[in-house]
Amino acid sequence: MQLKARLRLASSLLLTASSLVVSTEARAQVAEFDTTHTVYYEAPFRTNMFVYSPSTDLKVTPVDALTVNAGWEADVVSGASVAVKAGPAYQATHPAADVVTTASVHDFRNVAHGGFTLRKDTVTFDANYAYSTEHDYKSHAISAGAQTDLFEHNTQLAINYARNFDFVCDRTQAAQDPPARYAALENSDGCFSSGQNPLRKTDDIAIDGLQGSWSQSWTPTIATQLIYTAQITNGFQADPYRSVIIGEGIKAQEHVPENRAREALAARVNFFLRPLKAALRIGGRVYWDTWDVKSGTADAELEKYFGERFRAEVKGRFYHQSGALFWSDDYSGGNSPLGPKGQYWTGDRELSPFSSVLVGLGATYAVTPEKRILGIMSGFKFSLSLDALQFIYDDYTLGGSEVSSSRAYIANLSLAFIF
């Protein structure tokens, strides 16, 4: 029922925006309709994940000073993930048993969002709201931003703030039990049922994000951008379904700190190579947080025109991160870096030290004719991309077995129609 209500909300948002389109077209003004369809697939050792993500967005500009947007997106998730994580030391002392277990995952995430942008002279303000729901997670997200152009539009300064009010389903634990005796959530049955299931409770997550950026045009073919991002998360941040073996015969639900402050500094430079009729985009990012995860990212993209309408893109990205301070591949024992790490434990491979390499190809066909197509459409765009993402885990294992075939494929189809 809740899902139907959210779909009705999304539909009403689109309907409202559609009615704006009708009035907009009547006055020969601008609207843009986008739809994207993305497939994510990975099947590393013992687990797998398939996600189909459709989305639609509508932007309407009834007057120059105002743009209104509304949209819907979804994630249809199925696969299998690790339910009980153990490491090599525990597996070595239990050679006859399979100490790692997996569980099937099925979920359906819906997001409805809307917002507006106001423009006056060289200043732009925007505000957006998004509501997201899935069986075990709900989110209300608001964001607001301002941007100004300076020095004949050669300099842009922007600032954005976002706040999430999120809720995650969790298993009720016995009041006297310490975290080392917490049981993991078995499934999402009874989640958000207003106390009807005594074994279910709701935990809060508050997320504050702040971002400032400075974009600069230096020459007619070179532009740079510097971005600083800070985010503070407070609340339940573990995977409620996952348990970790933390001692002989003891498995406990993941237990991680409630607070996390995250910061990132990114720089990008875009060059247009006139002889090649291509844009070269190079970027780098450093990241650090209070869980002691530090990372560095370098990426490059080359996008070349073939004629006026068609362009092709090739991209590459390298990423490396250190593990969280409390991450261990085996909390039950073993020599360093294995062994317990204080009061917290996690089986999350995203908190382990690892590298990733991404390579991708893309193509875009964009048409903006002088005359309107069918009398109403002033242009359309068709984009297709395929990316492969390889993960190389330094220490993460499943019971001592390396995670082989840890490679994800992401395919994306995007269509845009401008009226």
Next chain:
Amino acid sequence: MRISRPLWKTLFLAGFTIAAATPCTSCVTVRPQERAVLADPTMQFEGDPQASAPLNHAIENREGSYGGSGVSGGGCGCN
């Protein structure tokens, strides 16, 4: 919640750097008639948000880092 000192320090440094660098940018002038290439879709820092958002969403759910591209939120979808 109390914000740690290093975060404030970084915020101050970031603000100071931008404030100090902004006057230097006033002497850089790309005239309006020279901006055609800079306005090309291939030269936009945001790229094509519709096409890049799903890839960024997948990457953020598979890596321990965040930021440097946007601050908007909207749920998890990251089992």
